[in-house]
Amino acid sequence: xxxxxxxxxxxxxxxxxxxxxxxxxxxxxxxxxxxxxxxxxxxxxxxxxxxxxxxxxxxxxxxxxxxxxxxxxxxxxxxxxxxxxxxxxxxxxxxxxxxxxxxxxxxxxxxxxxxxxxxxxxxxxxxxxxxxxxxxxxxxxxxxxxxxxxxxxxxxxxxxxxxxxxxxxxxxxxxxxxxxxxxxxxxxxxxxxxxxxxxxxxxxxxx
Numbered sequence: 702x703x704x705x706x707x708x709x710x711x712x713x714x715x716x717x718x719x720x721x722x723x724x725x726x727x728x729x730x731x732x733x734x735x736x737x738x739x740x741x742x743x744x745x746x747x748x749x750x751x752x753x754x755x756x757x758x759x760x761x762x763x764x765x766x767x768x769x770x771x772x773x774x775x776x777x778x779x780x781x782x783x784x785x786x787x788x789x790x791x792x793x794x795x796x797x798x799x800x801x802x803x804x805x806x807x808x809x810x811x812x813x814x815x816x817x818x819x820x821x822x823x824x825x826x827x828x829x830x831x832x833x834x835x836x837x838x839x840x841x842x843x844x845x846x847x848x849x850x851x852x853x854x855x856x857x858x859x860x861x862x863x864x865x866x867x868x869x870x871x872x873x874x875x876x877x878x879x880x881x882x883x884x885x886x887x888x889x890x891x892x893x894x895x896x897x898x899x900x901x902x903x904x905x906x907x908x
Contacts, residue, residue: 716760729757759805772802804847817844863887
């Protein structure tokens with residue numbers, strides 16, 4: 702089943718995150734400087750955050766643990782934030798050594814939140830619970846979107862003719878590169894699984 706959601710009141714939606722357990726959708730708007738949420742059919746739409754945001758872009762849901770992560774590439778104060786999925790307990794997770802955090806991805810098995818930064822030219826990961834942070838690879842060109850699959854991270858690179866680059870996050874090195882037939886900027890990248898991960902819904906937002 703597909704739904705069409707009217708986003709005419711959103712000026713520049715950039716990132717989308719899905720909570721498959723509660724069937725909610727979250728998105729960022731970098732011109733309205735806010736984060737919105739609705740059910741997957743577009744009902745019960747509301748603004749979740751509309752303060753302390755300048756250029757929100759990437760957004761990731763972790764339905765299994767009931768958490769929401771997003772990146773703000775504000776040139777003066779870039780940051781990565783976290784909250785509960787109902788908008789409570791908002792806090793800044795990463796603010797040091799960031800410049801242009803374009804992409805975010807989360808692996809619930811390893812509890813690693815990873816991001817690609819086109820300013821520092823690094824791919825890094827952090828455990829949001831212990832705050833243990835590590836560099837996976839540096840010297841990347843202009844990463845835009847990033848996703849995990851297995852032990853690898855895959856990111857799109859605007860300065861490599863839209864290439865998709867594979868990074869072994871355990872070995873901490875690039876291992877492969879895929880070039881699209883049409884050389885242009887590749888924006889978002891995602892993965893799909895045969896079955897949705899199971900878990901209990903943490904969101905009572907629309908109950």
